[in-house]
Amino acid sequence: MGYAHKRLSKKELLKSPIHFCSLGFGTGLAPKAPGTFGTIPGLLLVWLFAPLGLAEYIGVVAFFAIIGIYLCGETAKAMGEHDAPAIVWDEIVGYMIAMIAVPVTWQALLVAFILFRIFDILKPWPILWFDKKVDGGLGIMLDDIVAGLMTLVLMHLALFYGWLPIA
Numbered sequence: 001m002g003y004a005h006k007r008l009s010k011k012e013l014l015k016s017p018i019h020f021c022s023l024g025f026g027t028g029l030a031p032k033a034p035g036t037f038g039t040i041p042g043l044l045l046v047w048l049f050a051p052l053g054l055a056e057y058i059g060v061v062a063f064f065a066i067i068g069i070y071l072c073g074e075t076a077k078a079m080g081e082h083d084a085p086a087i088v089w090d091e092i093v094g095y096m097i098a099m100i101a102v103p104v105t106w107q108a109l110l111v112a113f114i115l116f117r118i119f120d121i122l123k124p125w126p127i128l129w130f131d132k133k134v135d136g137g138l139g140i141m142l143d144d145i146v147a148g149l150m151t152l153v154l155m156h157l158a159l160f161y162g163w164l165p166i167a
Contacts, residue, residue, distance in 0.1 A: 007080040010029055017069055035117070097149060
């Protein structure tokens, strides 16, 4: 995919609501580990939306995932780079997926955060396949959605076997 037009500065990017969201409200601009810093707003959003019922929470996550395709695609164009490290909306959504129907305890938040970051950094199959084969905003979102789903499975296994406290 071509991204050959004027790149916007960080200051210009943050002025746009689209890019501000894609950049994790600015956290994706961290000089080191932008994906890790960019996942932090996901912690806050999980905590904020956790009181919703399961269907409503999933609806919020699905909405964030769908708009993320647009947001991330637009920011990639503005930055002149597919899936620039500063684009972290996908990490936020992936982390929110990891916490679907998981009790919001500090232990669960931490374990999900660590597992999600491991999947996102190491990109085991099929995450790497989506990362390499799907372009645009959809490609930016898909690898983190899959990382979130893989984390979600492990979180529910941990809950089932009693490895995580539920209250």
